[in-house]
Amino acid sequence: MPFTRHLLFxxxxxxxxxxxxLGSLSYSLPTAIAYGFTNMLVLVVLLRAVLMVRKxxxxxxxxxxxxxxxxxxxxxxxxxxxxxxxxARDAGSDVGAPALLWLLLVIWSLTIIAHILRxxxxxxxxxxxxxxxxxxxxxxxxxxxxxxPLPVK
Numbered sequence: 001m002p003f004t005r006h007l008l009f010x011x012x013x014x015x016x017x018x019x020x021x022l023g024s025l026s027y028s029l030p031t032a033i034a035y036g037f038t039n040m041l042v043l044v045v046l047l048r049a050v051l052m053v054r055k056x057x058x059x060x061x062x063x064x065x066x067x068x069x070x071x072x073x074x075x076x077x078x079x080x081x082x083x084x085x086x087x088a089r090d091a092g093s094d095v096g097a098p099a100l101l102w103l104l105l106v107i108w109s110l111t112i113i114a115h116i117l118r119x120x121x122x123x124x125x126x127x128x129x130x131x132x133x134x135x136x137x138x139x140x141x142x143x144x145x146x147x148x149p150l151p152v153k
Contacts, residue, residue: 003062011068016040018075025079025086027147035147042139043067050131054121063120067113074109081105110136 019036027035047067051060085098110132117135118128 003065005061008061008065008068011065011072012040014072015043015068015075018072018079021079022075022082023147025082031147035143038142038146039139040068042142043071043135046135046138050117051120054123056121059120063116066116066120070109070112070116074105074112078102078105106136 016036016039019039020032021036023032023035026032044064047064048057048060051057051063081098081101085095085102088095088098110129113132113135114125114128116128117123117131118125121127121131
């Protein structure tokens with residue numbers, strides 16, 4: 001992916017916006033805004049750390065652009081699925097179908113992230129998979145630690 005500073009800032013802005021939209025399904029608006037910015041910060045910090053450890057800091061901007069861009073695409077797809085799941089849960093309906101779609105989307109997302117990281121680090125596929133899963137779990141744990149979701153209706 002070619003690097004341009006303008007594209008990177010647009011993708012990071014969209015990444016935050018999609019994070020806010022997804023966060024608004026479970027959080028109040030101020031918390032959803034903090035959630036969106038926190039997700040972006042986690043992405044930036046973890047990616048910077050991994051590339052510094054591998055002594056490949058020159059790949060940061062392109063890799064960040066790729067990861068932010070794919071997170072935006074996945075987030076846009078995730079929004080209606082997550083909305084369906086929250087609506088079904090709040091209505092006391094079966095959440096099986098949206099939960100299955102959400103799980104498949106997470107697996108697809110992890111596959112994409114693993115591929116990006118594998119290429120950025122010039123590492124084997126397994127390294128990309130392990131780092132993608134770690135990124136997912138760290139991001140998830142940061143979110144549930146910092147933000148308390150709205151009560152179920």
